[in-house]
Amino acid sequence: MVSHQQNVQIPDEWFQQKGKDAEKAESVVRPSLSYWKDAWRRLRKNKMAMGGLVFLIILTLFAIFAPILSPHNIETTQYANQNLPPSSTHWFGTDDKGWDVFTRTWHGARVSLFVGVAAALIDFFIGIIYGGISGYKGGRTDTIMMRIIEILYGLPHLLVVILLMVIMGPSLTTIIVALTITGWVGMARIVRGQVLQIKNYEFVTASKSFGAKTPRIIRKNLLPNTMGPIIVQMTLTVPSAIFAEAFLSFIGLGIQAPVASWGVMANDALPVILSGHWWRLFFPAFFISMTMFAFNVLGDGMQDALDPKLRG
Amino acid sequence: MESRKFAPIDENQGGTAVAQEPARLRKRNKTFTDVMLSVRDLHVSFKTFGGEVQALRGVSFDLYKGETLAIVGESGCGKSVTANTIMGLIPKPAGRIKNGNVLFKGKDLTKLDKSEMRKVQGVDISMIFQDPMTALNPTLKIGEQLTEGLRTHQKVSKTEARQKAIKLLEVVGIPNPEERMKQYPHQFSGGMRQRIVIAIALICEPELLIADEPTTALDVTIQAQILELFEEIQERTGVSIILITHDLGVVAKIADRIAVMYAGKVIEIGEKREVFYSPQHPYTKGLLASVPRLDLKEEELQPIEGTPPDLFAPPIGCPFTARCPFAMEVCDRIYPATTGLSATHAVDCWLQDERAKKVFGHN
Amino acid sequence: MAIYIVKRFFMMIATILIIATLTFFLMHSIPGSPFDEERTSNPTIQANLEKFYKLDQPTHVQYIHYLKSIATFDFGPSIKKPNDSVNKLLARGFPISLELGMVTILVAVISGITLGTFAALRHNGIIDYAAMAFAVVGISVPNFVLATVLIQQLAVNWNLLPPATWSSPLHMILPTLALATGPTAIIARLTRSSMLEVLTQDYMKMARAKGLSPMRIVLRHALRNALMPVVTIMGTMLAGILTGTFVIEKIFAIPGMGKYFVESINNRDYPVIMGSTVFYSAFLVFMLFLVDIVYGFLDPRIKLHRKEGDA
Ligand SMILES: Nc1ncnc2c1ncn2[C@@H]1O[C@H](COP(=O)(O)OP(=O)(O)OP(=O)(O)O)[C@@H](O)[C@H]1O
Ligand code: SF4
Ligand SMILES: [Mg+2]
Numbered sequence: 001m002v003s004h005q006q007n008v009q010i011p012d013e014w015f016q017q018k019g020k021d022a023e024k025a026e027s028v029v030r031p032s033l034s035y036w037k038d039a040w041r042r043l044r045k046n047k048m049a050m051g052g053l054v055f056l057i058i059l060t061l062f063a064i065f066a067p068i069l070s071p072h073n074i075e076t077t078q079y080a081n082q083n084l085p086p087s088s089t090h091w092f093g094t095d096d097k098g099w100d101v102f103t104r105t106w107h108g109a110r111v112s113l114f115v116g117v118a119a120a121l122i123d124f125f126i127g128i129i130y131g132g133i134s135g136y137k138g139g140r141t142d143t144i145m146m147r148i149i150e151i152l153y154g155l156p157h158l159l160v161v162i163l164l165m166v167i168m169g170p171s172l173t174t175i176i177v178a179l180t181i182t183g184w185v186g187m188a189r190i191v192r193g194q195v196l197q198i199k200n201y202e203f204v205t206a207s208k209s210f211g212a213k214t215p216r217i218i219r220k221n222l223l224p225n226t227m228g229p230i231i232v233q234m235t236l237t238v239p240s241a242i243f244a245e246a247f248l249s250f251i252g253l254g255i256q257a258p259v260a261s262w263g264v265m266a267n268d269a270l271p272v273i274l275s276g277h278w279w280r281l282f283f284p285a286f287f288i289s290m291t292m293f294a295f296n297v298l299g300d301g302m303q304d305a306l307d308p309k310l311r312g
Numbered sequence: 313m314e315s316r317k318f319a320p321i322d323e324n325q326g327g328t329a330v331a332q333e334p335a336r337l338r339k340r341n342k343t344f345t346d347v348m349l350s351v352r353d354l355h356v357s358f359k360t361f362g363g364e365v366q367a368l369r370g371v372s373f374d375l376y377k378g379e380t381l382a383i384v385g386e387s388g389c390g391k392s393v394t395a396n397t398i399m400g401l402i403p404k405p406a407g408r409i410k411n412g413n414v415l416f417k418g419k420d421l422t423k424l425d426k427s428e429m430r431k432v433q434g435v436d437i438s439m440i441f442q443d444p445m446t447a448l449n450p451t452l453k454i455g456e457q458l459t460e461g462l463r464t465h466q467k468v469s470k471t472e473a474r475q476k477a478i479k480l481l482e483v484v485g486i487p488n489p490e491e492r493m494k495q496y497p498h499q500f501s502g503g504m505r506q507r508i509v510i511a512i513a514l515i516c517e518p519e520l521l522i523a524d525e526p527t528t529a530l531d532v533t534i535q536a537q538i539l540e541l542f543e544e545i546q547e548r549t550g551v552s553i554i555l556i557t558h559d560l561g562v563v564a565k566i567a568d569r570i571a572v573m574y575a576g577k578v579i580e581i582g583e584k585r586e587v588f589y590s591p592q593h594p595y596t597k598g599l600l601a602s603v604p605r606l607d608l609k610e611e612e613l614q615p616i617e618g619t620p621p622d623l624f625a626p627p628i629g630c631p632f633t634a635r636c637p638f639a640m641e642v643c644d645r646i647y648p649a650t651t652g653l654s655a656t657h658a659v660d661c662w663l664q665d666e667r668a669k670k671v672f673g674h675n
Numbered sequence: 676m677a678i679y680i681v682k683r684f685f686m687m688i689a690t691i692l693i694i695a696t697l698t699f700f701l702m703h704s705i706p707g708s709p710f711d712e713e714r715t716s717n718p719t720i721q722a723n724l725e726k727f728y729k730l731d732q733p734t735h736v737q738y739i740h741y742l743k744s745i746a747t748f749d750f751g752p753s754i755k756k757p758n759d760s761v762n763k764l765l766a767r768g769f770p771i772s773l774e775l776g777m778v779t780i781l782v783a784v785i786s787g788i789t790l791g792t793f794a795a796l797r798h799n800g801i802i803d804y805a806a807m808a809f810a811v812v813g814i815s816v817p818n819f820v821l822a823t824v825l826i827q828q829l830a831v832n833w834n835l836l837p838p839a840t841w842s843s844p845l846h847m848i849l850p851t852l853a854l855a856t857g858p859t860a861i862i863a864r865l866t867r868s869s870m871l872e873v874l875t876q877d878y879m880k881m882a883r884a885k886g887l888s889p890m891r892i893v894l895r896h897a898l899r900n901a902l903m904p905v906v907t908i909m910g911t912m913l914a915g916i917l918t919g920t921f922v923i924e925k926i927f928a929i930p931g932m933g934k935y936f937v938e939s940i941n942n943r944d945y946p947v948i949m950g951s952t953v954f955y956s957a958f959l960v961f962m963l964f965l966v967d968i969v970y971g972f973l974d975p976r977i978k979l980h981r982k983e984g985d986a
Contacts, residue, residue, distance in 0.1 A: 014642035015667040048811075154690045154910075156959045158918040160697070163952050166940060167701045243817055250819050250922045252941040270823065270926065285820040293815035300811070399884055426889075433886030446877040451899050451975060460895075461885040496975040512885070 039228070042305035049301020052294035059291060063113055066106035086279050093279035095268070104265060105283050111261040112291065115175055115245045116238035122180040124234055127187025134188070135195030146192070149185055157182040161244065165253040172255055175248065179241050190233050194226035228306030235299035239292040246288050262288045344376030344568070348552050349398070349520060351375075354412035356390075356397050359405075363624045367393040369576035370412070375520070380546065380553040382567035382584075384560065384599065386620055389573045391556045395522045397422075398554075399439050400429040416520070434461045438513035442525040444505035448497035454508055455493030462515045480511045483548075484541060503534035510541065514549075521545075522554045527562060539565055560600065564588070569656070572596045575620050575631035582657030592651075592659040594636050630662065638663055638672065679971050687964040694956040695745050698949045699738055705945065724946070727751050745957075750950030755942055761950030768932035771841055772920050775931060778851050779916050783858035788905065790859070791866025792898065798871060806863055813860025819922045822853035826926070841929040850927045854919050858912050862905060870901040899973070906970045910963035917955060 043049055086093040086101075093101050134145040164178040248254055249263025260268070262284040269280035356368040368390050375381050383391050396402050398414050400421060414421040421432060441447040449457060458480070459473040468476070474493070481489035484507040497505060506526065513521060523542070527535040543566055546553060557563060563570060563584070570587040572580040572595065580593040591597045598616035618635035621627050630636070630643040643662050651664035662668050727744065744751070750761035794806035829849060830838030837846045873879060874897060882896045924933035932951070939947035971977040 010642055010646065010667075012667055014645065015640050015662070015665065015671055017638060017640055017671065151686060151690050151693065154686065154960055154963055155694065156914045156917075156956050158914065159952050159956050159959075160694075162940070163698060163701060163948070166943070166945070166948050167705055239815070246817055246819070247918070247922065251925070251937045266820070266823075281823060285817075285823070289816045289820055292817070293811060296811055296815050401880060401883055430886040430888070433884055435886060439881070439884040441877050441881060443877060447881050449878040449882070449896055449900070451973070452895070460887060460891070464885070464887050464891070498976050509881070512881070 039302075039305040043301055046301040046304065048297040049305075052296075052298040052301070055290065055294040056298065059109060059287075059294075060113065063106050063109035067103060067110070093277070095265075095277075095280050101265075101279060101283055104260065105262070105287060108260060108262040108265055108284060109287065109291075111172065111255060112242050112245060112263075112288070115172070115179070115261070116241040116291075116295075118176045119179045119183055119241035120234045120237040122176065123184045123187045123237055124230070126180065126184035127191050127230075130184065131188035131191025131193075132195055135192040135199065138199070142192075149188060152182075152185045153189075155182065158244065158247070161248065162251070162253065165248060170248070170253045170255060175245055175253075175255065179244055183237065183241070187230070187233055187237070190229050194229060197226055228302075232299055232303045232306060235295060235302055239295040239299075242288065242292060242295075344379045346377040347374045348377045348417060349375040349554075350413075350415040351394070351398065352413045352415065354394070354397060354414065355410040356393055356402060356407060357410055358407045365623045366626050367407075367576055367623060368397065368412075369626060371573070371576070371578055372412075373571050373578055373581055375552055375554060377519075377552055378546070378550045379568040380542075380555055380566055382555045382557060382563040382570045383573060384557060384563060384570060385573035387558070388620060388623075390576045391573055392524055393576075394573070395439065395524050395554065395556055399437060399522060400424070400433060401439075431465070434513075434518070435465050435516045436518055437520045437522065438516070438518040440506075440509055440513050440521065440523040440526045443529045444502055444509050445529065447509050448505055450497055453494055453496060454500075458493070458508070458512055458515060461512065465516055477511070477515065480515060481508070483545075484508070484511045484514075485537075486511075502530055503537065506530060506534075506538055507541065510538075510545070514545065514551075517549065518551065520552045520554070522556075524556045525558065526555070528558065535562070542566060572599065575626060576623060577631070577660065579632070579661070580657075580659045582654070582659075586654065586657040590657075592653060592657075592664065593632075593661045594638055594663070595632050596659075630660075638668075640668065640671075676971060676977065679977055680968055683964055683967045687960050690960045691745075691953075691957045692742075694960075695742055695953055696738075698953050699741050702945060702949050703734065724752060724754065727946075745953060750954050751946045753939075753944055753947045755939075755944045755947075759947075761947055761954065764935045764947065764951075765932060765954060768930060768935050771929060772917075772924065772931035772933050775841070775847075775850060775854065775920055775923070775929065776913075776916050778847060779855045779858065779919075780913065782851055782855040783862055783912070783916075786855075787859040787862025788866050788898075788902065790863040792870055792893070792901070794863065794867040795870035795874065795901075796893065798874075803867075806867070810860040810864045810867075813856045814864070816856070818853050818857055818919050819926060821856055822850070822923055822926045825849050825853055839928045841927070841931070850923050850929060853926075854916060854923045857919070858916055861908070861912065865905055865908060866901060869904045870897060873897050873901045876900075903970070903973060906966060906973060909966045910959070913962050913966075914959050917959060 168174040246263030254264035265284035458477040753759040921933040
């Protein structure tokens, strides 16, 4: 606490009323950024997540362009180039058919990314429709639809996927179909939860007679907020689909050569790992792990960035 | 509306919760002499992503034995931080006591290490939290939650602890205490849970009870019952109570003295009568003017226009300047000294300065 | 609680029924029945198939019969090996797989919870960052990659541990490590986040305000609440570990059920694939049921209520 003696040095003019400083009172309110801008600002601060994002962008670019630009042929067997270690012509070495591992790796990236992204997108659409109807209709419909989900949730997904793959025969389409047949359930649950939130909000505001403003509020504030968990779920679906694809390759249900996925490449490399051809396993394994890592840290980062609870 | 905002409280204005009180005040005209707790120039800060929040910026007050001190103020002004600091519950390392002391019966609690502090927590000082729905551990029987403090601090047998807990449940008004001991929190109503929380706080017979908004989460009838319970307990045990609240009705009912906080400082403190009937700080006046009146009914406590200052970069002068109708240039520049108005009433405001009085006349 | 258990029990039965039905009809949808004589080319096998699937009967009779067999724990013959059946393979391989799975889950639960708890208690400290770095890596590196790296480094290059099979405790270290890392990471992350959440709860503050010892606060008040979400994911976790055993057993040449299962996939031994899938699914769904019951006992809101308390 300040002592009274200070008053001695204070000029008298300071004791004049200046009234309420309305502007100043307002200015202390922190500027409110829009939800997405705010989330983006948080995400950008997260170095790991940004690292993941950058990695994924580069990976995607390589997956698109590297196979086109590569001079190496991976259609016909080239026995002259069998099992060469990494060199300036074959950056990642070659495999037992003489194919360039670098070129194959980027073909594999196409497969893995395609599987992951396609599975996430299809999950998203089915989830939105199912979860949306369930949450929006409510009542009996909701109860029944949720019971179904509860039972499906109890199914061991990967086993069902194996079963489907065995029946349908391994191909890019069947792998995506099999993954989404089991995968949409989690998304539907989340969508339903979010729809219920929106409904609840509608109810609250309607009862307070917000009137015509309600749809606008939903569009401007609520929808972005509820999209958060859905987007995070999508981001995390991608690595689990990539993992599932690699896993299936490993138990003999992969997409076969020459445009093989990373999982198939790694599986093919297993028998020769002890003969010292480490590059054949290392590169696909490295890229599987890095891609999953990148998606995981990005998903985590987005979760933190989008979580409205943390908004200060 | 506008005219009501800063009008001084009129004693004859029968409608307010405040004006009904004088009879009670006289009835309870105790005097308190022994200082039990003395908070001196407490500064507490929290490190956050956005920077350092200066939650307390020099809080001082005394608490006498057997009295009830109410701490009031807007949300975020530092009431809970004050309570937590006294209780040794500031989350470390984010929160830090930068300066100041908490003297409890002459012992400086800020200097105690964790294990020494544990001998004070729940034994000498107990705390009651706002939301009884979340203050009890959902997975433990209430019997265990009641007795564990006692068993930690005193050498008592299981049965002794049980007996004491059952007796205490009776005191706080839980019927069938023996059976209730075996139940889980979700089997009790909100009001019952708050009674249990109070029983837990009392189990080691503390000398100081800190209640952080103990009735905010309860509905009105239960609120009244809980307040009565506080009074009853105080009469029985002579415990001192620090009561944190937004609700001036609660203050009027059971406080002996009132401390008004604003932006991490106590800006006015005095006996209930003094603060209610001759508030000196413009903020206190505004606060009192915004008390919901019976004839306006159920209106949320309307705080004064504007928002409190940003505690990341608190103003050097009076923090109320931006919202104060009497603000002067000096208020912006220098924090007002504390002026004693009586032995018990003190205020931090430049209006107490002679030079200001010349400008504004006497108010 | 009784109603809760009964409800979960019927859900379990429903799920198993769905899987059995799905399996049955998928099998029938394979182009050119997998039981054609030219595929089997062995009279004993053909006889086994006729006997198990009642191939001469109409589909619905076959279906009913199939369900009955499943209900009596008979999962069908093999079309590749005349003297084998799913039950025989299970008798040979499942105990080993179970052992691998149990050791893994034990390691994952103990280390995951410990790691997650310490990370939460030292929030934003070095332990926290290290544990979470480990956790993201652990979740991102697939177990087959980890398995090969472990063999390559610890077994081949440094010769510290045996590279394959399941014949002694020493042999168990690498497969368990490879299989447990992912689940450990998941449990650690979940424990940490739920612990952090619990630590901010009012009842934790109340426990501290009682002056209880830190041990008691963590063990009695925090951990029990924090572990609830961990219990709920145990079901999915088990499924992950179980499917994980397929690749781990293949890589480490462990003669468990997983190895036979992968073999049956590779040589398209459809009846074995079907039988194993149904068996594994039933096993997992049963584990899920047990997990639900354990959860019910841990959460007094479910334990004491006639009606189901959770949302
Ligand atoms: N753990 C913490 N970390 C960061 N800042 C905190 C923390 N605890 C409190 N604060 C800040 O300290 C200031 C005072 O908070 P406090 O909880 O004491 O307010 P209060 O007066 O109790 O408000 P209310 O009436 O809403 O309970 C606030 O600005 C708050 O943001
Ligand atoms: S010091 Fe100045 S600004 Fe602060 S309350 Fe008094 S008159 Fe108002
Ligand atoms: Mg508070």
